Amino acid sequence: MKREYLIAPEYYNFTEEAEKFAHKDNRIAIIWLNELGDPLEIVY
Numbered sequence: 001m002k003r004e005y006l007i008a009p010e011y012y013n014f015t016e017e018a019e020k021f022a023h024k025d026n027r028i029a030i031i032w033l034n035e036l037g038d039p040l041e042i043v044y
Helices: 014-019
Strands: 028-033 039-043
Touching: none
Parallel strands: none
Antiparallel strands: 028 039
C-alpha cells in the first residue's frame, strides 16, 4: 500500500467512517495493539 493512501485529509472524521458500519453486527471497528503487540478489538 502506498504511504499517501494512509494520510487522512485535514478534516477527516474517524467516527463518521466507523459509523458507516455500525449497523452490522460484530464487525471490528478498531484494532489496537499495546506495546507488547497484544490486540484489543472493539466491535459494534
